[in-house]
Amino acid sequence: MQRRNAFYAQSGGVTAVINASACGVIETARRHGDRIGRLFAGRNGILGALTEDLIDTSRETPAAIRALRHTPGGAFGSARFKLKKLEDDRAQYDRLIEVFRAHDIGWFFYNGGGDSADTCLKVSQLSAATGYPVTCVHVPKTMDNDLPLTDCSPGFGSVAKYLAVSVREAGFDVASMAATSTRVFVLEAMGRHAGWTVAAMGLAAERADDAPHVLLFPEIALDETAFLAAVEATVQRIGHCVVGVSEGLRRADGTFVADSGVRDAFGHAQLGGVAPVIASLVKARLGHKVHWAVADYLQRSARHVASRTDVRQAWAVGQAAVQFALAGHNAVMPTIVRVSDRPYRWEIGMAPLDQVANVEKKMPRDWIRDDGFHITPACRTYLSPLIQGEDTPPYVNGLPHYVRLRNRPVEKRLATPFVP
Amino acid sequence: MQRRNAFYAQSGGVTAVINASACGVIETARRHGDRIGRLFAGRNGILGALTEDLIDTSRETPAAIRALRHTPGGAFGSARFKLKKLEDDRAQYDRLIEVFRAHDIGWFFYNGGGDSADTCLKVSQLSAATGYPVTCVHVPKTMDNDLPLTDCSPGFGSVAKYLAVSVREAGFDVASMAATSTRVFVLEAMGRHAGWTVAAMGLAAERADDAPHVLLFPEIALDETAFLAAVEATVQRIGHCVVGVSEGLRRADGTFVADSGVRDAFGHAQLGGVAPVIASLVKARLGHKVHWAVADYLQRSARHVASRTDVRQAWAVGQAAVQFALAGHNAVMPTIVRVSDRPYRWEIGMAPLDQVANVEKKMPRDWIRDDGFHITPACRTYLSPLIQGEDTPPYVNGLPHYVRLRNRPVEKRLATPFVP
Numbered sequence: 074m075q076r077r078n079a080f081y082a083q084s085g086g087v088t089a090v091i092n093a094s095a096c097g098v099i100e101t102a103r104r105h106g107d108r109i110g111r112l113f114a115g116r117n118g119i120l121g122a123l124t125e126d127l128i129d130t131s132r133e134t135p136a137a138i139r140a141l142r143h144t145p146g147g148a149f150g151s152a153r154f155k156l157k158k159l160e161d162d163r164a165q166y167d168r169l170i171e172v173f174r175a176h177d178i179g180w181f182f183y184n185g186g187g188d189s190a191d192t193c194l195k196v197s198q199l200s201a202a203t204g205y206p207v208t209c210v211h212v213p214k215t216m217d218n219d220l221p222l223t224d225c226s227p228g229f230g231s232v233a234k235y236l237a238v239s240v241r242e243a244g245f246d247v248a249s250m251a252a253t254s255t256r257v258f259v260l261e262a263m264g265r266h267a268g269w270t271v272a273a274m275g276l277a278a279e280r281a282d283d284a285p286h287v288l289l290f291p292e293i294a295l296d297e298t299a300f301l302a303a304v305e306a307t308v309q310r311i312g313h314c315v316v317g318v319s320e321g322l323r324r325a326d327g328t329f330v331a332d333s334g335v336r337d338a339f340g341h342a343q344l345g346g347v348a349p350v351i352a353s354l355v356k357a358r359l360g361h362k363v364h365w366a367v368a369d370y371l372q373r374s375a376r377h378v379a380s381r382t383d384v385r386q387a388w389a390v391g392q393a394a395v396q397f398a399l400a401g402h403n404a405v406m407p408t409i410v411r412v413s414d415r416p417y418r419w420e421i422g423m424a425p426l427d428q429v430a431n432v433e434k435k436m437p438r439d440w441i442r443d444d445g446f447h448i449t450p451a452c453r454t455y456l457s458p459l460i461q462g463e464d465t466p467p468y469v470n471g472l473p474h475y476v477r478l479r480n481r482p483v484e485k486r487l488a489t490p491f492v493p
Numbered sequence: 494m495q496r497r498n499a500f501y502a503q504s505g506g507v508t509a510v511i512n513a514s515a516c517g518v519i520e521t522a523r524r525h526g527d528r529i530g531r532l533f534a535g536r537n538g539i540l541g542a543l544t545e546d547l548i549d550t551s552r553e554t555p556a557a558i559r560a561l562r563h564t565p566g567g568a569f570g571s572a573r574f575k576l577k578k579l580e581d582d583r584a585q586y587d588r589l590i591e592v593f594r595a596h597d598i599g600w601f602f603y604n605g606g607g608d609s610a611d612t613c614l615k616v617s618q619l620s621a622a623t624g625y626p627v628t629c630v631h632v633p634k635t636m637d638n639d640l641p642l643t644d645c646s647p648g649f650g651s652v653a654k655y656l657a658v659s660v661r662e663a664g665f666d667v668a669s670m671a672a673t674s675t676r677v678f679v680l681e682a683m684g685r686h687a688g689w690t691v692a693a694m695g696l697a698a699e700r701a702d703d704a705p706h707v708l709l710f711p712e713i714a715l716d717e718t719a720f721l722a723a724v725e726a727t728v729q730r731i732g733h734c735v736v737g738v739s740e741g742l743r744r745a746d747g748t749f750v751a752d753s754g755v756r757d758a759f760g761h762a763q764l765g766g767v768a769p770v771i772a773s774l775v776k777a778r779l780g781h782k783v784h785w786a787v788a789d790y791l792q793r794s795a796r797h798v799a800s801r802t803d804v805r806q807a808w809a810v811g812q813a814a815v816q817f818a819l820a821g822h823n824a825v826m827p828t829i830v831r832v833s834d835r836p837y838r839w840e841i842g843m844a845p846l847d848q849v850a851n852v853e854k855k856m857p858r859d860w861i862r863d864d865g866f867h868i869t870p871a872c873r874t875y876l877s878p879l880i881q882g883e884d885t886p887p888y889v890n891g892l893p894h895y896v897r898l899r900n901r902p903v904e905k906r907l908a909t910p911f912v913p
Contacts, residue, residue: 083669086670086674087666087669087670089662117672117673118672118673120672120673144665145662145665145666146662146664146665146666146667146668146669147669147670148669150668150669150671150672151669151670152672152673152674153670153673153674154673234891234892237891237892238797238892238893239791239795241892241893241895242509242565242566242790242791242794242795242796242797242893242895243789243790243791243794244566245564245565245566245794245895246507246565246566246790246793246794247566247790248566248570249503249507249566249567249568249570249571250506250507250567250571250573251570252537252538252540252570252572253537253538253540253572253573253574254506254572254573255790258789258790260791276890276891276892277892279890279892346766346769349766349769364789364790365787365789366787366788366789366790366791367785367786367787368786368788368791369663369678369784369785369786370662370663370666370667370675370678370784370786371659371662371663371680371786371788371791373666374662374663374665374666375659375662376662377658377662377798378797378798380891457890457891460890460891460892461890461891462891463885463888465883465885468883470696470699470877470881471654471657471696471800471877471880471881471882472654472657472658472661472696472697472699472880473658473661473662475661475662475665
C-alpha cells in the first residue's frame with residue numbers, strides 16, 4: 074500500500090488534554106511508518122494548512138511527544154477559525170487540497186469540536202469530488218461536553234474535576250469565615266450554552282450541606298426571587314452559602330446576565346463575569362458579605378489536577394483516529410461508549426461525521442433538580458466516572474514541567490501565498 | 494508540675510495549611526498529657542473564647558486530627574475579629590481571663606497574623622497583671638507573607654505555588670490561542686498591601702518568554718503608558734502576553750485601581766476585581782482580545798496543590814508552639830529561619846511577640862525589577878524554595894477527601910453570657 078504523509082491540526086478553545094490526543098495520534102502514526110510517512114501539524118490549526126505553515130513533528134523526540142500527554146494548551150497552536158460554507162468560499166477548500174497535494178498528505182486528523190467536525194466532513198467530500206484521496210478522521214475535543222454521539226468529550230472531564238475540586242476547597246474556606254466575614258461565595262464556570270460544567274461542580278456536594286449549595290444553569294432562566302430565597306435559606310440553616318454559576322446564565326428575557334452594560338473607571342465596557350453580578354445581587358438584596366471567583370482559562374488549562382479518565386480517553390481517541398484511518402474508515406470520529414456506570418467501563422466507538430457536525434448535546438432537563446438549583450442523582454451517576462483518577466504531571470522546581478516543542482517548519486513547496 | 498487545659502484559636506483569613514498548624518498543636522499537646530489536659534478550640538476563633546463556645550478536641554479521633562494536615566479552611570471556624578485596645582475595652586480581656594479560669598486554661602495558642610500576635614501579647618500581659626497564669630504562644634499564619642522576623646509565613650508557600658502553577662498553565666493556553674483569539678490574559682492575586690503573591694507568579698517564568706510576562710505590584714503605582722508599552726512589546730515579540738496583577742494595585746494618586754466606582758446591571762456597586770479593569774484597559778487601548786481570571790478564595794484554599802515545604806512548616810510551627818510553651822517561654826512566636834538557599838534548609842526559631850505585633854514585612858524594592866514589571870533573581874532565590882515539593886491529599890471518588898470534625902461543644906460553666 075502507498076505510504077503518504079499525514080496532517081494533524083487543533084481547533085477551537087484548547088483544553089488540559091488536547092495535547093494528549095495529539096500524543097495519541099503521533100505515537101500511533103509513528104508505529105505505522107509503512108503507511109504513514111511524516112506527520113505534519115498545522116501551525117495555529119487549520120490556518121497552518123491554508124497558509125502552508127506546516128510543522129514537522131518528525132523532528133520531535135519520542136520523549137517530547139510523550140510529554141504532550143501531560144502538557145496543557147495546544148502544542149502547535151489552535152485557531153478559532155471556521156471555514157466558510159463550501160458553496161460560499163470554495164477557494165478555501167481548494168487551497169487545502171492544493172497544500173495537501175503539494176505535501177503528499179493522504180491522512181487528515183482534525184482535533185476539535187462541532188465546527189471542526191463539519192470542516193473535516195467537507196474536506197472528505199471535496200476529496201471524493203476532486204479525486205484527490207484524503208482519509209479524514211475527526212478527533213473529538215471540547216471542554217463543553219456538547220458533542221453528540223459520544224458519551225462524553227475529551228477535555229470535559231478535567232474541567233469537571235477542576236471545578237468540583239475548587240468549589241469544594243472554597244467551600245471549606247467560606248465555612249470557616251462565615252461567622253464574622255464572607256457568607257456567600259460565587260464561582261463562575263465557562264460554558265455558554267450548556268450547563269455541563271456548572272453541573273460538574275455539583276459533584277462536590279456528596280454529603281448534606283456540602284458545597285456547592287446553589288447552582289445556576291444556562292438552561293434555567295434566572296428567577297431572582299427564587300434564587301435569593303434559596304441562598305438565604307442556606308445561610309439561615311448552615312451560616313453560609315456557596316453558589317456555582319454558568320457564564321451563560323440568562324434572564325427570563327433571554328439576555329445574558331453577564332452582559333451587564335457596565336462601564337469601568339476608564340469608561341470602557343466592563344468585560345463579562347457573571348459571578349460579580351450575582352455576588353452584587355446577593356450583597357444588595359440580602360446584605361451578606363460576598364466573595365466571587367472567575368477561573369476562566371485556569372479551569373481548562375489545569376493539567377495539574379486533570380482527570381486520569383479524561384487523559385486516557387483523550388489519548389485513546391487520538392490512537393483510534395489513526396487506527397480507523399488505517400482500516401479505511403473515512404469521515405468518521407472515534408467516540409467514547411459507556412459500557413457500564415459501576416464499575417465505570419468504556420470503550421471506543423465510531424460515529425459518522427455527517428451525524429456529528431453542527432449538533433449540540435444539551436443537558437437533559439431531568440438531570441437538573443426540579444427547583445432548578447442543583448443536579449439530580451442521575452446526573453451524578455453520569456458525571457462521577459468522568460473525574461475519576463489523578464494523572465499528576467512531573468514537577469521540577471516545585472512546578473509542573475510542561476513541554477515546549479521545537480515546532481520546526483516544513484519547507485514550503487507552493488509559490489502562491491494564501492490569505493484566508 | 495500542674496496539668497492544665499489548653500486553648501487554641503484560628504484568626505483571620507484561612508489558608509490551605511492553617512489546619513496543618515492546628516494538627517501540629519493538637520498532636521504535640523496529646524503527647525504531653527502530663528502537662529496539658531484537654532485542648533479546647535474556639536468556635537469561630539477568639540469569639541469562641543469570649544462567648545464560652547469551646548470545642549472539645551479530645552473528642553476527635555487521632556485519624557481525624559491527622560486529616561487536618563491535608564484539609565484546607567479553618568476546621569474550628571476562624572474570625573475576622575480584632576480585640577480593641579486594652580485601655581479601650583478592658584472588658585473583652587477580662588472576659589477572656591474569666592473563661593480561661595472557668596475552664597482551667599493555662600496554655601493559649603493563637604494562630605493568625607499580625608493582629609492576633611498583638612492579641613496574644615496583650616493576653617500574656619494581662620495574665621501577668623492579674624496574676625492568672627496563662628502561657629501565650631502565637632502560631633504564625635498568613636497567605637500574605639507579611640509577618641516580620643520569620644523568613645516566611647506558613648500559608649504563603651501554598652498560595653505562591655497555586656499562583657505560579659496557574660499562571661504557567663494559563664500561559665500555555667493563551668499561547669495556543671493568540672493567532673486568532675485571545676492575546677492578553679490577566680490573572681489577579683490577593684494581597685492588598687504587599688506584592689508577595691504577585692511576585693510568586695513570577696516563579697513560573699523560568700525561561701525566556703515564559704509566562705507571566707508583566708507583573709503589576711501594589712508597591713509600584715500603575716503607569717498606564719509604561720504598562721501598555723510593556724504589554725504591546727511582548728505581543729509584538731511572541732504574539733501574546735500574560736499579566737499578573739495584585740488586587741492592591743494603586744494609581745499614582747494612591748487610590749485602588751479595583752475601586753472603580755462601577756455599577757452593574759442591577760444598579761449596585763460592582764465589587765472589586767482589578768483584573769477586569771486591567772483587561773478592559775488593554776482591550777480599549779491596544780485592541781487585543783483579552784481574558785481575565787480572579788481566583789479569589791481558590792488560591793488560599795487550594796490544598797490539592799499545596800507546597801510540601803509549606804505544609805511541613807505549618808505543622809512544625811504548631812509543634813514548636815507547644816514545645817516552647819512547655820519549656821516555659823511566654824509571649825513568643827515560632828519562626829521559620831532560613832539556614833541556606835541551595836540546598837534549602839530551614840529550622841525553627843523564636844521571636845518575642847512585642848517585636849512581631851503590628852509590624853508588616855514589605856517586599857524589598859530591589860526584589861522588583863527596575864522597570865517595575867517583574868521579579869529579580871534575588872527575589873526568585875528567596876521565593877523558589879517555598880513552593881518546593883507536593884503534598885497531595887488523599888482522593889476519594891475523584892475528589893480530595895477533606896475532614897469535617899465533630900466539633901462537640903464543651904459544657905458551659907459561666908452563668909453570664911457575653912456580647913463581644
